[in-house]
Amino acid sequence: MIGLVKRFWQDDRGAVTVDWLVLTSGVVALAVLAYVGAKEQTILFSASVGDKIAAEADN
Helix, strand or coil: CHHHHHHHHHCCCCHHHHHHHHHHHHHHHHHHHHHHHHHHHHHHHHHHHHHHHHHHHHC
16 A cells, blocks of 8 residues: 555656646636726727717717
């Protein structure tokens, strides 16, 4: 049993997978935060452009 535990403790083949999982989840989290931050500004900007177009169409 001790030999099994030692082999498990020394085996690092899955460590790269864990690293990539953490890295990928961090990138996805940053992308979601960027989307949420840009979404509000995009909505405000498009509303402003729509108002200007509507004002020009009335003239």
